[in-house]
Amino acid sequence: MDSKSGSAESIYVPEAVQRAAKILVVGHFAVGKTTLIGTLSEITPLRTEERMTQAAAQVDDLRGAPDKKTTTVALDFGRLTLSDELVLYLFGTPGQQRFVELWEDMARGSLGALLLVDPARLADTFPVIDLVETYGLEYAVAVNSFDPHSQHAEDELREALDLLPDTPVVFCDARDQKSSAHALITLVRHLLTHAT
């Protein structure tokens, strides 16, 4: 890239970039989404928020959700310039079921989702898988773990999460760039096998 020698680090997307792609990093609270995004991002990860509108609150009411207050959801995201004309954004997306409106917005235009899993809190992952599948996102599972991959651990996890045989499972350390990149590459390879 010809801008790499620029003096001050620019916050802007390189001029020649024509397109932006989006991949979601999903998982339950505190599973390591923001860590993984920070490990891979070329910019200091940014945070913004989406506010659930009143209309959504009313929809929630119809579904029996008791809370009518405006809810704010923090979104952390990072950016990777992947070629002269393409950037990729990684968006951390909270896995709570009550954020359905947010998920509609997030899922639209996404290539797929990297599902981060804490092997010690598998039950917390069930609702996240429900959301990913509801919105028709292809995904790969990244087990955020200090333990190395073992076939036994993978088999157990596949069974517990009831994964399809072709859903990739990788073990990764969200603090480690190579390891996190490997998880992301595994996801994109998987997405390619499903692309037409």
Add this chain to the structure above:
Amino acid sequence: MTAPGEEQQVSSGFVRSYVITGGRGLPDAEDLSLVTLVTLAPESQPPPNPSPEVRAIWELCSGGYLSVAEVAGHLGLPVGVARLLLQDLHQQGHLLRRKAPPPAQLVDRKILEEVLHGLQVRFG
């Protein structure tokens, strides 16, 4: 929690957004997606007496392309509010946009191949 008919509690952040947007409803996400890349058209002149938010978005967006999400993040605004300010710029003819990404159902192989290749080059 509030009973039906009771006045809704709103956060101060909500009031602030309401003031910034002049009380208008927030635009739909279709128009300016989180990853739509935007910048100001060259030679654009800011309006006279801009509000602090309008001034800030002019300064930020005059430097080059950023995604809608990045505009919101840098300005410390909720996505919906940033979108509204950007839509104003668009309607005034000041905003340049890169082509929006296709919806998920139409993810084309070519983009995935480019993403894969880019990741392998970057981290391989």
